[in-house]
Amino acid sequence: MSISDRSEVTKMIVSAKVRKGLKWAHIATRLGTSKEWATAACLGQMQFSKQQAETAAELFDLDDEACAWLQIVPYKGSLPSAVPTDPLIYxxxxxxxxxxxxxxELIHEEFGDGIMSAIDFSMDIQRQADPKGDRVNVVLSGKFLPYKTY
Amino acid sequence: MSISDRSEVTKMIVSAKVRKGLKWAHIATRLGTSKEWATAACLGQMQFSKQQAETAAELFDLDDEACAWLQIVPYKGSLPSAVPTDPLIYxxxxxxxxxxxxxxELIHEEFGDGIMSAIDFSMDIQRQADPKGDRVNVVLSGKFLPYKTY
Amino acid sequence: MSISDRSEVTKMIVSAKVRKGLKWAHIATRLGTSKEWATAACLGQMQFSKQQAETAAELFDLDDEACAWLQIVPYKGSLPSAVPTDPLIYxxxxxxxxxxxxxxELIHEEFGDGIMSAIDFSMDIQRQADPKGDRVNVVLSGKFLPYKTY
Amino acid sequence: MSISDRSEVTKMIVSAKVRKGLKWAHIATRLGTSKEWATAACLGQMQFSKQQAETAAELFDLDDEACAWLQIVPYKGSLPSAVPTDPLIYxxxxxxxxxxxxxxELIHEEFGDGIMSAIDFSMDIQRQADPKGDRVNVVLSGKFLPYKTY
Amino acid sequence: MSISDRSEVTKMIVSAKVRKGLKWAHIATRLGTSKEWATAACLGQMQFSKQQAETAAELFDLDDEACAWLQIVPYKGSLPSAVPTDPLIYxxxxxxxxxxxxxxELIHEEFGDGIMSAIDFSMDIQRQADPKGDRVNVVLSGKFLPYKTY
Amino acid sequence: MSISDRSEVTKMIVSAKVRKGLKWAHIATRLGTSKEWATAACLGQMQFSKQQAETAAELFDLDDEACAWLQIVPYKGSLPSAVPTDPLIYxxxxxxxxxxxxxxELIHEEFGDGIMSAIDFSMDIQRQADPKGDRVNVVLSGKFLPYKTY
Amino acid sequence: MSISDRSEVTKMIVSAKVRKGLKWAHIATRLGTSKEWATAACLGQMQFSKQQAETAAELFDLDDEACAWLQIVPYKGSLPSAVPTDPLIYxxxxxxxxxxxxxxELIHEEFGDGIMSAIDFSMDIQRQADPKGDRVNVVLSGKFLPYKTY
Amino acid sequence: MSISDRSEVTKMIVSAKVRKGLKWAHIATRLGTSKEWATAACLGQMQFSKQQAETAAELFDLDDEACAWLQIVPYKGSLPSAVPTDPLIYxxxxxxxxxxxxxxELIHEEFGDGIMSAIDFSMDIQRQADPKGDRVNVVLSGKFLPYKTY
Amino acid sequence: MSISDRSEVTKMIVSAKVRKGLKWAHIATRLGTSKEWATAACLGQMQFSKQQAETAAELFDLDDEACAWLQIVPYKGSLPSAVPTDPLIYxxxxxxxxxxxxxxELIHEEFGDGIMSAIDFSMDIQRQADPKGDRVNVVLSGKFLPYKTY
Amino acid sequence: MSISDRSEVTKMIVSAKVRKGLKWAHIATRLGTSKEWATAACLGQMQFSKQQAETAAELFDLDDEACAWLQIVPYKGSLPSAVPTDPLIYxxxxxxxxxxxxxxELIHEEFGDGIMSAIDFSMDIQRQADPKGDRVNVVLSGKFLPYKTY
Incomplete structure (x- = not known):
């Protein structure tokens, strides 16, 4: 049967990842990107380049049709409900x-009216060793985009 | 009339801040905390110590009753709807x-099952100069808390 | 009593506009901006510059405190419900x-993955004469912002 | 098995489009319509004429039953949730x-009470070259429909 | 205090109507319109002409400011919840x-793709005598507006 | 496989109707009812009599089990969301x-407290020729049911 | 200030009832109705006759305007949320x-398609003595209203 | 394939009931319970005893696995939406x-603070002959459970 | 002005508690109940006895009308949204x-079908010292109420 | 076919448990954990260790792929709606x-600002014999996590 939705390819990837015991870090290395971008892409949130899609097809045993779907911009949003129930995501x-x-308030105080972009954006997640218990350290970087009078 | 809700004190603070032209950075210095904590506290999300409350009372011309309310743990959550409409917060x-x-996925791959705490947590927001347009740089640090078998 | 929310100033403006029979076109001329920006700003969606705020204060008989609030970035979103009930807005x-x-689909086909900005954005609403009944002609212009691999 | 819903035909079309690597611009040319109408129609929002349906059947390898469904007025609305999660659509x-x-406000100021029609309506999406970054330029044209006293 | 919302004027009208024991039929005669339009207008859903507003002001003892508000197009939608709780409206x-x-289905079978307008629309509510119990007879008339290919 | 829900039969009917190119007007004649009742019944909102069900089975090539389901009172409500997205239904x-x-207000003014029945109810949809554009004319007739003191 | 909503009269009644320590049983006797109707009416769900309204005005110290409002059909629905939080009502x-x-299923098996009316309806709530703990016994009686083919 | 949810068994029962033309009254007799309990149980709301499950298996041609599922306490709640769309249930x-x-109010006036149990509860639905149209008569009986100070 | 809702009394109590610096433990001792019941009662969830209400009136400087309201069963539910935003309550x-x-599953395995009562219920919250960080220890006790066949 | 979601494994477990007539208490013993943890884990809320997963595979006849899925952290949240309909869970x-x-209030009075952890958490459910009807006794223990000024 044919594929009519990127989410079907995401399921194939997730299924293959568990079956083969792959790690996101390894997948990212193969795709030549950060682990954050690679994971988001494999979970159906980003468009793959042709070469990335071919690497993914090899890693996850995808056929040509699935490979073509990876190069299409997906309908984004990864959560099943407006308020997530999963404790980590909540x-x-x-x-x-x-x-x-x-x-x-703080972005406006520093930059004036505008937003921090979620598109011209990157994220980096690291373990931060700490004697009182290791911490998750996340750096978010987004371009400031100002509203303009017109 | 008496105060029966912390949000009434938040309104007094916000009102005084605009009227007096105060900056969050200045308020934070006076409270002796990071600007992130100080802003969240003034916006009704954190409990003030006695000394912090007195400083705030002075800064914002609050009376004793409002000052007492700042030392009570507030009902938290700063947004008027489950999905925020404001573009920056959205x-x-x-x-x-x-x-x-x-x-x-990435936190679980690194740490196993558990969460990144939103309580044992800190946040730092900075301007990051960039020739292609300055960026907002945010560092989030939260203790990893593991689920345990029992 | 003090002002603690921009929406209070919006009410003052709307009230004065009806009372004085002002037109948005006229208000925009006075503010020196397009009628679209001027209307959105008066309806509580944009930050005024100091000079614009002073002009608005004069137009709508606002006091200094209201004038100060116009220079604060507002919490945006102009609709009372997620799905608007008003027929024109619906x-x-x-x-x-x-x-x-x-x-x-069409933006992705032309530009690849990314969005049309709603921040670096302008709008122009015009009457378009038509023998079969005049039309509303709206031009929306938003910068394309690409997602990038990182 | 039989088709009982237009969305099944939309899935067939979307699937064939990816498999065959078709472009919306090309599809529109074949259907003899604007790219905006053609895309909306293929995505299940418009009724095809007999001739358009036959062209679509050829383009997407649809059988007679699917072709018949294209000529039925569909249940419209293309989004999976009241507030869309996809960043571009959001x-x-x-x-x-x-x-x-x-x-x-601006339509009422110009035309009086009434609405801008979303039925007697057309849309045109174009790339607008800009040295500071190309822009998406969208023209919406809708007939003004006045409320009348009766 | 000033008026900043049409709903305040609606409250004044509703209040005066009860206080004075007025009937909608009588109000409609005075406004020179159908009882359906007159009632909808008084309940905040329609824009009054200058003359209608002055008649309403006289009927309901409204001051000049309220009278001016009646001539502004209101934000429409008369129900407090998306699914109405009142049994008659439900x-x-x-x-x-x-x-x-x-x-x-039946409008499409007769007219093709398009809608029945709720703007170029009128409604007539009458008692229909019936030996088995009188009936409410409502005639809705809306212009058919076709979707067009473009 | 067995049928466990009337909606499965509705899908069979809708599918057969498109495949065979049937019209609601024709179906209604065959069922011996108004087109409004016939359409609602075929779309899963009404219970068929034995004879009507047999006629429907013949028209739509349904087997005995589907025919039995038509004679069961269905769970009613034809829309996929509380606020419909389809423009005509909206x-x-x-x-x-x-x-x-x-x-x-108008029903209460005429009849006192009570409702217009949606059960002891009929509906008639007709084309109304009009030089300015044909209109959809709908007559709704519902018995008035008074609330009583007890 | 004037009354513009029945709920304001309900508040007056509820307030007076507590202040004066009245019982619903007593109020019902005074109104000459069942305790169920009387309570629903006082809580803003039913229209009072002129005589009932005058009795209520006397019982609850209401002025003429409030008394007039009791004779208007109210907007019904007594709960603050679609799913009630109060344990008894839940x-x-x-x-x-x-x-x-x-x-x-059981009403359809006995009566065929139709509903149990919530308008031609009465309710009777009684204590039922029981050695294992007294029970609340509620009798609901609603006229069966059949759907008809037309 | 295996059963993983009681609702699958409910579908089997409902399907068999229509296919075999069974009545709830008859099913209840066979199960040795009231028709109200029997219907609720068959519709997936109650746990069957071993003997009742075996009788049901025989009545509805269920296999051993389905029979085992009837003896498991189900996840209750029979409606597809928080506010039901079906007119009878609405x-x-x-x-x-x-x-x-x-x-x-009336339960509290009679019993004090507490609730009418929906667990220690029974329901009886009967036809009540009436010359003005037969009525549905429903008796609900629930144990009163008092809140206690502790 | 008169009181028409228990929540007004709750606000008086909460306000007085902050103003006077009272502790729940102390309030509970004065009311002669557990701290859990006392707190819930003061926060508007429980009915006070006459004597408890008089004690509360003294503690919180309430007048006779407020005191009467404490003896009325309140509309229960203490949260402003279906999914609470406050981190502790979430x-x-x-x-x-x-x-x-x-x-x-575990209650059904032990007791069969039924529920754990939230009415015949008590709760006890204690600090549990722990070298790795003190813990909150909560004991909930609710009577098991079985469903019965009838 | 491949597994792409933990919920598929949960269905296999639930299905096998009914088919084989297993008890949670027995399953817990086999897994070497409390019955509370074991049940939550089998119902898709916890991550299994390798050894626990192998035991579960044996108990429920799971294949290697299902066994691998048990060792992946699941997306948590066990309820089908934000407000649960099942009476016990409600x-x-x-x-x-x-x-x-x-x-x-009581946790803050004892501990200051912070939360009771739902991660560093355990739960114990026991039958408590009681002559007036046995009770369900539940002990919840969660580490207190303080908010800190930073």
């Missing part, structure tokens, strides 16, 4: 809920 | 939506 | 609902 | 949210 | 729910 | 939203 | 949730 | 909406 | 979300 | 709704 939603107005 | 919601499963 | 929601995937 | 929702009341 | 929602797809 | 939702309180 | 929602399809 | 939701606060 | 919602089906 | 939601603010 903590991020909570950060937006508790600190949302704070982030807004 | 971009953060979008990051959670697009990258939520990615963040989950 | 038609725009319907355009997004019916043509949303079409717009997505 | 930006359009945001434009409605931020500028909704502005659009309403 | 029955109409139920008609749309149960017969919605039927209405769609 | 216009009816909009009529309820804009005119809901008007309908309520 | 149990009734749960009965509808758990037994809803059961009630539907 | 009327019950409406009774809760209109009379909810009334029921609460 | 963790409890998360426990229900993650462990809900587990709790259901 | 009672827990109700406890959070009625006692949520109470729990918050």
């Amino acid at each position: 903590r991020w939603y909570e950060i937006v809920s508790v600190y949302g107005t704070t982030i807004k | 971009r953060w919601y979008e990051i959670v939506s697009v990258y939520g499963t990615t963040i989950k | 038609r725009w929601y319907e355009i997004v609902s019916v043509y949303g995937t079409t717009i997505k | 930006r359009w929702y945001e434009i409605v949210s931020v500028y909704g009341t502005t659009i309403k | 029955r109409w929602y139920e008609i749309v729910s149960v017969y919605g797809t039927t209405i769609k | 216009r009816w939702y909009e009529i309820v939203s804009v005119y809901g309180t008007t309908i309520k | 149990r009734w929602y749960e009965i509808v949730s758990v037994y809803g399809t059961t009630i539907k | 009327r019950w939701y409406e009774i809760v909406s209109v009379y909810g606060t009334t029921i609460k | 963790r409890w919602y998360e426990i229900v979300s993650v462990y809900g089906t587990t709790i259901k | 009672r827990w939601y109700e406890i959070v709704s009625v006692y949520g603010t109470t729990i918050k």
Whole structure:
């Protein structure tokens, strides 16, 4: 049967990853990108280049049709509900809920009216060793885009 | 009339801040904390110590009752709707939506099952100069908390 | 009583506009901007410069505190519900609902993965004379922002 | 098995388009319509004429039953949720949210009470070259329909 | 205090109507319109002409500011929730729910793709005597607006 | 496989109708009812009599099990979401939203407290020729049911 | 200030009832109705006759304007949310949730297609002594209204 | 394939009931329970005893695995949406909406704080002959459970 | 002005508690109940006895009308949204979300079909010293209520 | 076919458990954990160790791919709707709704600002014999995590 939705390819990738015991770090190396971009792409959020798609097809045993779908821009959004139920992801939603107005105030105080881009954006997740318990350290970098009068 | 909700004090603070033309950076210096914590606290998300509350009372011309309310733990959550409409804050919601499963996968690959704490947590927002347009650089640090078998 | 929310200033402006019988076109001329930006700003969606705020204060009989609030970045979003009930505004929601995937496909076909910015954005609304009934002609212009591999 | 819903035909079309590497511009030329109408029609939002359906059947290898379904008026609405999660489409929702009341005010100021039709409507999406980064230029044209006293 | 929202004027009208024991039929006669339009207008859904507004001001003891607001196009939508709780209004929602797809099919079979306008629209509600119990007879008339290929 | 839900039979009917190119008007004649009742019944909203079910089975090539299901009272409600996205059906939702309180007021003024029945109810949809564009004319007739004191 | 909503009168009644320590049973006797109707009416769900309104005005110290409002049909629905949070009322929602399809099946088996009216309806709530703990006994009586073919 | 959810067994039962033309009254007799309990149980809301499950298996031609599932406590709740769309079931939701606060007041007046149990509960639905049209008579009996101070 | 809702009394209590610096433990001792019941009662979830209400009136400087309201059963539910935003309360919602089906399975395995009562219920919250960080220890006790066949 | 989601494995486990008549207590013993952890893990909420997964595979006849999936951290959240419809689980939601603010107040009074962890957490469910009817006794233990100033 034919593929009519990128989510079908995501399922194939996720299934192959578990079956073959692959690691995201390894997949990223093969794709030649950061682990953050590679994971998001494999989970159906980013468009692959032709070469990346071919590497992915090899890694996950995908056929030509699936490979073609990886090169199409997907309908984005990875969560099954507006407020996520998964505890790890909810903590991020909570950060937006508790600190949302704070982030807004501080970016406006520094830059004026505008936003921090979620498109011209990158993310880096690292383990930070700490004697009181290791920490997750995440760096988010987004271009500031100003509103303009016209 | 009496105060029955922290949000009334938040309104007093916000109102005084505009009226007096205060900056969050200055307020944070006076409170002796990071600008992120100070802003969140003034916006009704954190509990003030006695001394911090007194400083805030002085900064924002609050009376004793308002000052007492700052020392009570507030009901948290700063947004008026589950999916925020404000463009700057929405971009953060979008990051959670697009990258939520990615963040989950990478933290689990590095740490195993558990979460990145939103309580034992700190945030640092900085301007990052860039010839192609300055960027907002945000560092989030949260302790990893493992699920345990029992 | 003090102002603690931009929406209070919006109410003052809207009230004064009706009371004084002002037109948006006239207000825009006074503010020195397009009528689209001027209207959005007066309806609480944009930050005024100091000079624009002073002009607005004069136009709408606002006091200094209201004038200060106009220079603060507002919490944006002008609609009382996620799906608007007003028939004119609903038609725009319907355009997004019916043509949303079409717009997505065509922008991606032309530009690749990315978005049309709603920040680096302008809008122009004009009457288009037509013997079969005049038309509303709206031009939207937004910078294309590409997703990048990192 | 039989087809009981237009969305099944949309899936066939989308699947064939990726498999065959077709472009919307090319499909539109073959259908003899604008690329905007052609894309919306193929994505399940418009009714095909007999001739257009036959062309589509040829382009996408559809059988007679699918071809018959293209000539039926579909249940419209292309988005999986009331507030879209896809960043490109969300930006359009945001434009409605931020500028909704502005659009309403300006159309009423120019035309009086009524709406801009989303039925007697056309849309044109173009690349606008710009040294600071190319822009997406969209022209929306809708007939003004006045409310009348009765 | 100033008026900043048409709903405030609606409240004044509704309040005066009860206080003075007025009937909608009488109000409509005074406004020179159908009772359906007159009622909708008084309940905040339609724009009054200058003369109608002055008549309304007299009928309901409104001051000049309220009278000016009646001549502004209101934000429409008369219900407090997406699914109405009031049994009489719910029955109409139920008609749309149960017969919605039927209405769609029959209009399309007769007219092709398009809609029945809710703007170029009128409604007439009458008592229909019936020995088995009188009936409410409602005639809805809306212009058919066709979708066109472009 | 067995049928466990009326919606499966509705799909069979809809599928056969397209495949065979049947018209609702013709189907209604065969069932011996109005086109409104016949369409609603075929779309899964009404219970068929034994004879009507047998006629339907013949028209749509249904087997005995499907025919038995037509004689069961279905779970009613034909729309996939509380607020319909389809433009034609949405216009009816909009009529309820804009005119809901008007309908309520006028029925109460004429009849006192009670409702217009959506059960002891009929509907008639006709084309109304009009030089300015043909109109859809819909007559709704529902028995008035009074609330009683007890 | 004037009354513009029945809910304001409900608040006056509820307030007076507590202040004066009245019982619903006593109020019902005074109004000459069942305690169920009387309570629903006082809580803003039913229209009072002139005489009932005058009795209520006396019982609850209402002025003429409030008394006039009692004789207007109210916008019905007594709950603040679609799914009630109050445990006693939730149990009734749960009965509808758990037994809803059961009630539907049994009424249809006995009566054919149609509904149990919630308008031509009465309710009687009684204590039923029981050695294992007294029970609440509620009798609901609603006229069966059949759907008819037309 | 294996069964992993009680709802699959409910579908088998509903399907067999239609196919075999069984009545709930007959099924209840065979199960040795009231028709209300029997119907709710067959519709997936109650746990069967071993003997009841075996009788059901015989009545509906279920295999051993389905029979085992009937003896497992199901996840309850029979409705596909929080506010039911089916007119018969909606009327019950409406009774809760209109009379909810009334029921609460009268039970509290008679019994004090507590609830009417929906667990230690029974329901009896009967036809009540009436010259003006037969009525549905429903008796609900639930144990009163008091809140206690602790 | 008169009180028409228990929530007004809750606000008075909360306000007085902060103003006077009272502790829940102390309030509970004065009311002669557990701290859990006392807190819930003061926050508007429980009915006070006459004596408890008089003690509360003294503690919080309430007048006779407020004191009368404390003896009325309140409309329960203490949260402003279906999914709580406050991090502490959300963790409890998360426990229900993650462990809900587990709790259901284990209670049914031990007791058969039925529920753990939330009415015949008590709760005890204690600090549990722990060298790795003190813990919150909560004991919930609810009577098991079995479903019965009838 | 391949597995692409943990919920498929949960279905296999649930299906096997019913088919084989296993008890959670027995499963827990085999896994060497508490019955609470074991049940949550089997219902798709926890990650299995390699050894636990192999034991589960043996108990439930799972193949290697399913066994691999058990060792992956699942997307958590066990309920099909934000407000659960199942009566047993709803009672827990109700406890959070009625006692949520109470729990918050008492933990803050004892510990200051912070939360009770739902990650460093354990739960124990026991039958508590009681002559007036046995009770469900649940002990929840969660580490207190303080917010800190930074």
